[in-house]
Amino acid sequence: MSNRRYALEPSGEKDIRNTAKLLYVSSAKYGGDWHSTPHAHHYAELFYIVAGDGQFQIEENLYPVKANQLVVVNPNVIHTEVSYEAHPLEYIVLGIEGMELSTSTEQANRYQILDYQGTGDVLTCLRNILLETQSAQAGYKTICQAYMEILILRLMRSASFTISASPPPTSHQCAAIRHYIDTHYKEPLSLDDLARETHINKFYLAHAFKEEYGVSPINYLLSRRIQESRYLLRETNMSMSQIARVLGFSSASYFSQSFRRAEGISPIEYRKIQSGSADS
Secondary structure: OOOOOOOOOOOOOOOHOOOEEEEEEEEEEEEOOOOOOOOOOOOEEEEEEEEEEEEEEEOOOEEEEEEEEEEEEOOOOOOHHHEEOOOOEEEEEEEEEEEEEEEEOOOHHHEOOOOOOOOOOOOOHHHHHHHHHHOOOOOOHHHHHHHHHHHHHHHHHHHOOEEEOOOOOOOHHHHHHHHHHHHHHHOOOOHHHHHHHHHHHHHHHHHHHHHEEEEEOOHHHHHHHHHHHHHHHHHHHHHHHHHHHHOOOHHHHHHHHHHHHHHHOOOOHHHHHHOOOOOO
């Protein structure tokens, strides 16, 4: 009788279970109604091209992609995908929070495109995650997380990847959003508009901005408009409709409602009070 026992001693390797969290898995296939614009996320995305041909736009550059390639896009990197009509793109994508994957090459700190021709282990992990999510049986989230960890470890082995914790939302990103609002608050902005202009996912944008300033981007936009409206009410003879139009409100009634919520009185009442006394 032979018996071999292998003890799993602590190795000092980074434990990705405390770093990376699987947010979602999805599968997509290009159709005639496909429309994708450049965007970024606070998490990493891994795209496995199952079939078809196309391109990935990553920041300002376009890169050809084909079946059995894996595209790794790190957090806060602007990207989008472009399919060819003759050979529609089909892919599986994972969203993974809390990590960045990088190699020794400079661009890999932002993205990487890997060829997995002839190997099926990565695709097997992805398909297992899809199947678990679709069945949603007891414990499926734990199993999906485990498959994701296996996938990342295989990438680290095969492509010399290293994993690091992704940075939290940065102050300069939030400051850029605030500056954009400060200079464009008279325009009819929405959260989608802000996300499009700053190339940041709108949910990440809203969360990060509120964490930084204690108020949502839209409420900050509204406060800037109310601040300017006080000046216009006090220093000009503009009508409510004119003020609403100049400051980007959809109507005079919406401006009046917003002003009352913020100041406790209507804009007409505010004007009457200010006409008899200086604004403190």
